[in-house]
């Protein structure tokens with residue numbers, strides 16, 4: 001381990017990637033170890049080539065570590081990599097630093113991609129059962145978890161390989177190691193910005209797996225270190241109490257699971273396990289899942305998921321969670337008293353904590369809110385009480401470390417905004433209420449824009465005559481044929497600053513089959529302030545699931561065709 005107080009000038013010697021216990025610890029994902037990768041640097045020595053069969057880090061990592069860069073980005077998840085790709089496209093020299101064995105962060109390695117592979121399998125299982133009912137005799141076999149794990153890992157590998165090729169193609173220096181801002185060196189240069197720079201040069205350290213410490217001088221540093229699963233005080237992770245990382249790598253399909261938390265993670269795993277035949281109980285703190293979404297959406301989703309085999313237990317508070325060799329027992333208080341529930345496993349999915357507790361973030365003077373999220377201006381600039389007034393910190397933050405929706409596509413958009421701002425452009429900042437949310441459960445939920453309370457609150461602009469119009473999706477031909485259920489809830493209002501102007505669509509909130517596929521249309525309408533009457537004129541092909549959105553818009557505009 002390098003001595004953190006020992007200064008070692010940065011150099012461009014090839015980075016050794018010998019495997020160490022430390023490297024193994026720093027690299028929790030292991031599914032990629034045997035992947036062949038077409039992006040192996042041509043400069044690898046024979047010894048490195050021999051080691052490449054066993055070393056953990058991706059061969060896509062750069063061998064020649066730069067000593068100076070325009071932008072050093074710490075973390076290669078959606079926030080970090082999108083910022084890197086865009087900054088490189090705009091002509092900046094970019095160094096992207098990642099401690100995991102591969103690029104992609106949570107989303108590609110332990111989040112969006114592997115879970116969607118599992119949900120794809122869940123759809124296949126339901127379709128197979130449906131086929132059986134329709135006389136195809138395609139009796140679904142017991143799911144083979146080993147094959148499913150292969151399927152899941154292959155999906156991850158494909159996406160990660162693609163990303164690493166893109167990073168290489170954009171000539172980004174992709175450096176493997178644990179990174180930090182070196183405050184001691186930064187402090188010395190803080191008052192002396194490099195000529196022509198509006199902010200100080202920063203020094204970033206990178207501790208490689210072999211114990212070498214590299215230093216890079218950077219005009220800008222972007223913190224994109226992401227978030228980790230939050231444990232329940234009553235049930236620390238371990239053994240049969242799973243976080244989402246452990247649930248993804250679980251080698252078995254459990255007979256029974258208790259899911260604590262009814263947000264996106266809990267509902268997606270509940271749908272997967274239920275489709276695989278597990279007995280799944282979701283503990284809900286309030287009266288419905290997705291309690292921070294419009295009420296009708298959560299209530300409809302609950303009905304739809306119940307029809308897909310998930311049991312919900314409302315108004316529960318977890319009191320304790322104990323596990324022994326073969327089972328886990330969760331004691332909950334409900335409105336009817338206390339109950340003890342037993343299952344093979346328990347998944348705790350109650351949110352994610354920003355990875356901002358490393359001492360270097362505090363030492364760099366980066367301001368955080370009471371929950372640990374990094375405070376930024378709308379363009380991603382961090383703030384620091386230490387800096388002279390008016391001087392930029394030169395430190396930016398994107399993705400799950402910032403307060404707001406912890407979603408990959410929000411991180412993509414933020415990364416782009418930061419890169420363009422650093423390059424001197426003037427991008428429009430990301431507005432959280434315009435970031436669509438999707439839960440890929442069976443059925444799905446999707447939402448964009450304001451709910452009625454937000455529209456009336458005045459916090460997002462002044463709107464008058466706010467109305468909410470809802471239609472059930474059950475009458476939509478494709479939904480009825482599929483035997484599914486759903487709802488579409490449209491919020492409209494009149495711009496308070498132009499009371500004579502036509503009514504606007506302020507929010508679209510949906511539960512039902514395939515709603516993820518037409519939340520993009522809703523986002524276009526809301527973001528571009530398309531008048532309700534114009535939006536309702538769109539002709540949707542018949543019969544499609546998206547026709548339900550067209551019908552809801554017609555109803556909100558006062559001329560429903562297929563509904564009353």
Ligand SMILES: Cc1cc2nc3c(=O)[nH]c(=O)nc-3n(C[C@H](O)[C@H](O)[C@H](O)COP(=O)(O)OP(=O)(O)OC[C@H]3O[C@@H](n4cnc5c(N)ncnc54)[C@H](O)[C@@H]3O)c2cc1C
Nearest residue numbers: 075077078079099105106107111179226399400406407408
């Ligand atoms: C199970 C699950 C499913 C999800 N599904 C979806 C989905 O379907 N759609 C969606 O939009 N979002 C989804 N998300 C959320 C999404 O994954 C995150 O919002 C997104 O990954 C955030 O990107 P990020 O770049 O901020 O952080 P991350 O993706 O967490 O990346 C941070 C990276 O920084 C690295 N790092 C941290 N500290 C250091 C350091 N000191 N030095 C070097 N490297 C460091 C980490 O190793 C990591 O690779 C899901 C999340 C989970 C857990």
Ligand SMILES: NC(=O)c1ccc[n+]([C@@H]2O[C@H](COP(=O)([O-])OP(=O)(O)OC[C@H]3O[C@@H](n4cnc5c(N)ncnc54)[C@H](O)[C@@H]3O)[C@@H](O)[C@H]2O)c1
Nearest residue numbers: 260261262263264265266285349350351352406438439440
């Ligand atoms: N499809 C997607 O886009 C997707 C999928 C998975 C995760 N994610 C993102 O990852 C992040 C984490 O997801 P998540 O589902 O863990 O968090 P979440 O914040 O979405 O949901 C947390 C749930 O846990 C409940 N909860 C909170 N504290 C609790 C407690 N002490 N006891 C019992 N219940 C409690 C909340 O009421 C809520 O239902 C979210 O921001 C989510 O949007 C997105």
